[in-house]
Amino acid sequence: MPRLLNVMLVCLMMLIGAGVPAVAKDITIDGIRFGQNGTTTRFVLDVSSEATPSIFLLADPYRVVIDLPEANWRTNGDVKTSGVVDGYRHGLFSPGVYRIVLDLKAPATIANSFTLPPNGQYSHRLVLDIEPTSRSSFLSAVQSSKSERPSFASASVPDVTAPRKRISGKRVVVIDAGHGGPDPGNLGVIGVHEKIVVLEIARAIRDELNKTGRYQVHMTRDRDIFHPVRERFRIARRHHADLFISVHADSIKNPNVSGASVYNLSETASDREAARLAARENKSDVIAGVNLAEADDDVSSILIDLAQRETMNFSAQYANILVQELGRDVPLLQRTHRFANLGVLKAPDVPSVLLEAGYLTNKSNARFINSSDGRKKIAQAVRRATDRYFQQMVALGR
Known part of the structure; x- marks a missing residue:
């Protein structure tokens, strides 16, 4: 299989774990780390339990987006990025969806992704290897990443944005x-x-x-x-x-x-x-x-x-x-x-x-x-x- 096609399929179809996705209230993000090995930037996310992510790419500016079921972020302080990753942000994107955005210095794609089980030092880990690529290859991967993504159940929080009946005189x-x-x-x-x-x-x-x-x-x-x-x-x-x-x-x-x-x-x-x-x-x-x-x-x-x-x-x-x-x-x-x-x-x-x-x-x-x-x-x-x-x-x- 051509390398670029393999990269796209890995990016779109990756699953963390083989079990039932964890419910939102059970997921905690315990830490993140960045590392560099040659031209490859490694991103590691520590999560408390298995989950099914949605990973896709966005252009102009170049970004990698990781969506997870609604989660608690327990990592304190900013973590220094490295390699092709220029910065990151995170937070609740919508009810049921917790989003992590990696800002890229240049076009890059997910060359490899896998999970590691808990050991004595770490909990479950999601690992992404991000490698530089051409703009044309990146844009192709962006288009491919519009495929169907996992959907997450909304948390049971009242929707304050839903229209309500107007109270007379107010x-x-x-x-x-x-x-x-x-x-x-x-x-x-x-x-x-x-x-x-x-x-x-x-x-x-x-x-x-x-x-x-x-x-x-x-x-x-x-x-x-x-x-x-x-x-x-x-x-x-x-x-x-x-x-x-x-x-x-x-x-x-x-x-x-x-x-x-x-x-x-x-x-x-x-x-x-x-x-x-x-x-x-x-x-x-x-x-x-x-x-x-x-x-x-x-x-x-x-x-x-x-x-x-x-x-x-x-x-x-x-x-x-x-x-x-x-x-x-x-x-x-x-x-x-x-x-x-x-x-x-x-x-x-x-x-x-x-x-x-x-x-x-x-x-x-x-x-x-x-x-x-x-x-x-x-x-x-x-x-x-x-x-x-x-x-x-x-x-x-x-």
Whole structure:
């Protein structure tokens, strides 16, 4: 059998163990290791029990993606990569699927894969040998890896994204905690990833709005899980949201920059920093290992629908109010209200803003937004802004 065909078949048909796949709650990832032998990079994954993985390749950038049943990650600290592997990320990709993404420095394929049984030092091990290849061979392997993959049962966790019946008399607000799962977002000077910081802020906002009794509040995620950019605004639309707030935390090379800012959608960035942020945030799907070649044409159709200028005007109105309320208790960036072509804000019929709570690369700012006091002040500002905004909507007969 030709070597390339063998590589593809191994990559697509590999099974760990011969028994029944372990259920999600029984799987623990205990450690990972990288090694180099000539041109071959070896990746070893320690798992607590046998499981059936799905392994496939994605191009532009070059990536190896490993999906497992939902797992607990028990490895502490970052592990140094080697050879053709430039870096890695991991996390809950969707209910029932735990994803590990290996970023490659150049095109490479799975030359060999096998499992090792437990011994005195290690538990079950999944071993991948990754070897450099040509771009054309890599792209062929990418196409082949679209074949049927193992499906994993979803964990028994309530789906917070499912549409729910609207409560009469209450405005619907959807809070989006940015990033999540294998897309960690920024890692700042306090050593906590953005996905964790913003989830806590989003929960604080949810609780603050719920306390008023005036709002029906939903979250795009209430745990460390990934949603593609398009899915985030789809969730808002499924809930027939009156307002969508996406919460993030920024990062920049200059450690002296700090403060919150609020973004509205625009095809033209308001400044260089807005363009930089949009370029980074719009890469979330790539970072999490989404096959962008399979994306539908929602964005193009939505850009046409953006002729509905009213929605954008309402978004800007809310952003102006939010900036004012944040300014009472929350440190602000000098140019606070900005515009950028952010994919998460492209729902054509839901007023939407992106709140950058602060900078994780500024020590005092990072500590503030990661503190209970900071979260409370941000949440209270959002509540005041939301109250004022909907009061204005009532005055307009909406």
